[in-house]
Ligand SMILES: Nc1ncnc2c1ncn2[C@@H]1O[C@H](COP(=O)(O)OP(=O)(O)OP(=O)(O)O)[C@@H](O)[C@H]1O
């Protein structure tokens with residue numbers, strides 16, 4: 285059953301067709317990778333799904349409901365969460381606080397109850413904190429809970445962002461190059477983590493340049509080139525796909 | 539809210555009480571007048587601190603909200619309704635039946651009929667909140683200097699309206715505004731004998747304001763506001779309705795300004811267009827900036843210090859210039875506020891360099 289259905293999605297930047305008529309489905313519980321050379325339109329595709337950018341045309345259905353045209357916060361409430369290629373943490377806030385903001389959609393205290401510090405807030409606040417600490421634990425960054433997130437090392441910042449995205453208990457997690465800038469050990473760690481997340485029932489859509497990571501963990505792969513989908517299928521099939529090989533190895537002898 | 543903050547509140551209470559006792563001991567209770575007024579201005583400042591420091595929005599229109607509150611309450615509590623009641627005006631009769639009017643004799647022994655300050659104040663708050671809401675919807679879509687300019691424009695409009703409207707007293711403003719009896723025996727007015735009481739009324743109000751805002755800052759909403767301040771897109775993408783949050787924060791801070799305007803107007807017994815002036819708005823912004831933007835206590839401390847000095851006339855005719863200069867200096871040398879540790883480290887470091 286398709287949890288996310290992307291149909292004929294288009295996005296132009298002036299004369300540049302960054303996402304060109306892209307369609308594919310994402311089934312419940314799988315890890316799907318989107319690969320393609322630099323500038324292929326992968327991040328743009330993510331921005332269209334998460335609502336950070338509006339499509340020129342095309343539709344996105346989540347759980348059979350149209351979500352194209354919704355605001356990012358509405359899409360987040362539906363259960364889609366994301367990380368960014370160029371990490372976007374909340375400056376001036378600790379790692380823990382960053383993750384706690386991630387629990388926004390799972391909690392409800394508003395302005396009035398916040399100002400009056402009503403007892404109903406206390407238990408909720410406690411839950412937000414406990415759940416967030418659990419995620420820091422999962423990502424092995426508990427010791428940095430009270431450190432300002434932006435002052436952390438690169439790998440730890442990625443981990444905080446990861447935890448923040450998980451804190452919202454999403455049905456779909458969009459990961460934009462989660463292994464970029466990480467060393468091989470950290471990359472292996474991320475791979476384990478993504479599989480672990482999948483085992484918890486979360487569906488993952490992943491953009492990644494690290495081919496061994498992609499081939500290891502993904503159930504399916506979509507290949508973009510110059511905004512267009514040029515291939516889709518199982519990792520083994522993609523590895524053998526002529527067009528894909530051409531793109532990745534250059535087309536000197538094509 | 540963390541223990542640390544309750545402790546800070548206790549310290550604030552202690553400071554407020556000690557200042558009053560000190561003025562009594564040193565026979566300087568005439569300071570209480572300026573300290574009371576300072577209290578009300580502090581209310582505007584902490585509200586603005588929420589908008590600027592936590593939600594990251596700049597407003598150069600807060601004197602406008604102060605004035606809307608003050609003027610509304612002033613007009614309602616000084617407009618003589620006797621003739622309207624005699625003409626059988628339905629609304630006035632309704633207010634009269636509900637006991638919301640006060641009848642007294644004026645200086646010449648004529649019967650006069652006014653709206654009671656309580657309903658007047660409530661109307662003033664609702665009006666200010668509605669205006670802030672309506673202004674906020676389009677204006678808060680803007681960012682940076684565009685937002686500053688739009689709120690500045692709003693402030694100018696309110697100032698010109700105050701200056702040009704007959705019922706608002708034009709350049710003279712409105713005077714002879716009655717006291718505001720909050721509870722039997724507790725009245726906001728400028729009577730000499732009520733000086734101590736009014737000092738405490740003002741500062742209890744500030745205290746309530748501080749507690750409400752500290753609670754908010756340390757709640758789920760406060761975290762979301764700080765997130766918006768830091769990375770609005772990311773906050774939105776994680777599920778925060780950023781437009782609503784910015785709007786509600788703006789309205790809350792406008793209400794703080796309106797309440798301050800209402801109380802100060804009854805305390806002074808009058809209000810004039812200078813309260814709506816742009817330089818007042820600039821002053822509020824400068825104080826929040828010098829206090830460190832996102833520091834309620836910093837803004838409060840600097841607000842008390844500077845407003846008190848200004849009200850005591852210490853800046854002479856350079857009053858507005860002083861606040862303008864503060865703004866420039868802060869932006870150049872200490873964008874995180876004067877009470878911020880890193881500023882002093884920087885200063886001591888550069889001092890060390892000069893020596894070495
Ligand atoms: N906001 C924008 N305005 C104009 N052009 C843009 C914008 N965002 C992306 N582009 C362009 O669209 C194309 C696709 O960019 P995108 O970031 O989606 O690529 P990508 O596949 O994520 O690349 P990379 O692997 O380098 O991250 C690029 O040519 C890029 O320059």
Ligand SMILES: [Mg+2]
Nearest residue numbers: 326327328369
């Ligand atoms: Mg990209």
